[in-house]
Amino acid sequence: MPGEGKSGGAGVDPERLWLRPAEPRRGRRPSFTREAITARAVAVADAEGLEAVTMRRVAAEVGAGVMSLYSYAPDKETLLELMVDHVSAELTDTDPPSGDWRADLKAVARLQRAHMLRHPWLTAALATRRSPGPHTLAFLEHVLGVLRPSGLAGAARLEVFAQLTGFVAGHVGYEIAQARAAEPPGRAEAEARYLAAVAADGHHPELAEALASAGAPTTPEETFTRFLDRLVDGLDST
Known part of the structure; x- marks a missing residue:
């Protein structure tokens, strides 16, 4: 048809x-x-x-x-x-920008993450170029306003919005895939033993150092927040 x-x-x-x-x-x-x-x-x-x-x-x-x-x-x-x-339309009911653009941008990302988790199909839908409709444009207008105190030019603010949305969609897509995957019993323990053996062989010193400094497993939200902080705090405001 x-x-x-x-x-x-x-x-x-x-x-x-x-x-x-x-x-x-x-x-x-x-x-x-x-x-x-x-x-x-x-x-x-x-x-x-x-x-x-x-x-x-x-x-x-x-x-x-x-x-x-x-x-x-x-x-x-x-x-x-x-x-x-x-x-x-679910994204348009937001608080006015506070003036702290990095904090506000992180709030935008957390809003997007919750939104995509409610609608898991969105991560795939957004992978293809879409024409922004009225609700999407209203949200974009809000985010551009959030970024105004950054001093970035208009085109750069659009790029930041695209970069942020891509990051959130990619992270949520991974979260959803991991949650749906049926992991065989003992798989995590076997992977941990394997990586420990590789780190101890003397041929992967960088990996050994990274694994030695790794903390306890974190929740998806904690991981998201850590990555988000690195992304937003590293943005150049000039």
């Missing part, structure tokens, strides 16, 4: 998607809206993963014929754009 795959070679047209209201092409007005369609698609993705989201499945969820959805989302790529912006 043509609507299940990607749109044409030009991709999703952001002007058509975001600047023109979605109206049915013909016939009587349906009992659903683009918002309702998007919300149901998000619910399916949250529960079963992005691969479960098809035009046919979403049509069944809203109680409509699949062909009637195409006036609102002509293909899955367009639907995915709508889904990403739909959940981005």
Whole structure:
């Protein structure tokens, strides 16, 4: 079915998607809206993963014929754009910037992490270039305001936002993969013994020093915070 795959070679047209209201092409007005369609698609993705989201499945969820959805989302790529912006509304209720841009930027990253953990499919969705919709733009506006006291130029602030989002998505993707992986009993102990043997062989002094200084295992949140501190504290404000 043509609507299940990607749109044409030009991709999703952001002007058509975001600047023109979605109206049915013909016939009587349906009992659903683009918002309702998007919300149901998000619910399916949250529960079963992005691969479960098809035009046919979403049509069944809203109680409509699949062909009637195409006036609102002509293909899955367009639907995915709508889904990403739909959940981005959760990021727009934020406190005004405090003026401490590094602290505020870390708060933004923690907000993004919690957001992506609620919607695990987002890490994959954001790996492909998306056209920012109104909620995404509102969040971007907030982050650019957070970064204004840094003294960075506008283009550099955009780069920092992209870098931060990429870091959070990568870390959350790893967290999710680790949580889902079924580790065989005794695997962690076996790996620890192996690395201890390698460190003691005299051929890997750098690794031996690193392992000797390693502390107790930390939680995913503690690891995230440590990496985030290194990233944000190391940003050049000039």
